[in-house]
Amino acid sequence: ENPPRNIEIRLASFGAEEPGLVGSKHYVDKRIDELKDAININYETLGSGKLGLIAKEKDNNIVHDNELVIYLHDLAEKHGFDLPAKQIHFGNTDAGSFSKKKISATTIFAFGENDVFDLWHSTRDVVENLDEKLIQQAFELSLKIMAELDK
Numbered sequence: 001e002n003p004p005r006n007i008e009i010r011l012a013s014f015g016a017e018e019p020g021l022v023g024s025k026h027y028v029d030k031r032i033d034e035l036k037d038a039i040n041i042n043y044e045t046l047g048s049g050k051l052g053l054i055a056k057e058k059d060n061n062i063v064h065d066n067e068l069v070i071y072l073h074d075l076a077e078k079h080g081f082d083l084p085a086k087q088i089h090f091g092n093t094d095a096g097s098f099s100k101k102k103i104s105a106t107t108i109f110a111f112g113e114n115d116v117f118d119l120w121h122s123t124r125d126v127v128e129n130l131d132e133k134l135i136q137q138a139f140e141l142s143l144k145i146m147a148e149l150d151k
Contacts, residue, residue, distance in 0.1 A: 024094035040105035042095035048118035049110035
């Protein structure tokens, strides 16, 4: 219902993140020309914690597009969402594959204590521990973002 009129939306899921973002690197490398004016909003570990934006990934020395980070932060705030910008101190996200090639990108993620992924790579990372309200919040925020970008 009500598809966007002014933007193209691609939903992509990348494999082989753990051994070095292989899937997203391949996707970007094969489509670099068609992605030059794209915006990549990556989603990572949305199951537990609080929503935030990743502005910098320390492990792979990636700084995401600051204008996009500020835009999404302000847009979220306008619609009643708290979406602070964070630097992650370990781990990488698929947005890094886009940012490395100068394609505007960031990651919306859920964080817990010390600004790290709550259940990431733990024995508590099971479906029963997913916070459905948090996932719904991320979905609603995504709809607001798409509507704003389509204007």
